[in-house]
Amino acid sequence: EAQVTQNPRYLITVTGKKLTVTCSQNMNHEYMSWYRQDPGLGLRQIYYSMNVEVTDKGDVPEGYKVSRKEKRNFPLILESPSPNQTSLYFCASSLSPAGNYEQYFGPGTRLTVT
């Protein structure tokens, strides 16, 4: 089954404790992206990747890191989480970097930073 998986689905952590949210897709997609969803703000892009070893900042990259060492994986790293990073996070992938293509979303990771 074609899908985007994220882990963990739920995470409660404390300020400053480094964490990684994993994202994996099995569709051989070139393009992958991370979004955060906050009430009233919709989805805002954090980082995206056009292909292996090629990443770039989205609209809200501060406090986040990413890497793309393999085509299928695109982990999101919070080196020193803060309470303002409490949010619902989605990973997405699509066949091409061109936005005309459908994006496939993972189920989301709800992160709480206390």
Add this chain to the structure above:
Amino acid sequence: GDSVTQMEGPVTLSEEACLTINCTYTATGYPSLFWYVQYPGEGLQLLLKATKADDKGSNKGFEATYRKETTSFHLEKGSVQVSDSAVYFCALYTGGFKTIFGAGTRLFVKA
């Protein structure tokens, strides 16, 4: 800059009522337009799209027409069901590597 504005929710309807969710956009160039749907506890999934002016996207009884003259892409359905309860996002793509999403509109359908 490019942006998407959706009507605020929540929208509450009875089953079999007509639905319209308004979406307007600001963009340079000729964007592609999308509606995504998010069911409770799930990620977003594409509902329909239109890539040029006057195109109509349709899926699962939902429709939206790309109106360049009014910069709009309103989502419509003639008869909603309880299973349509979800959050609906309007989105646009104008080039580069970024899709811009609206704030989302939550729909509740009562039996």
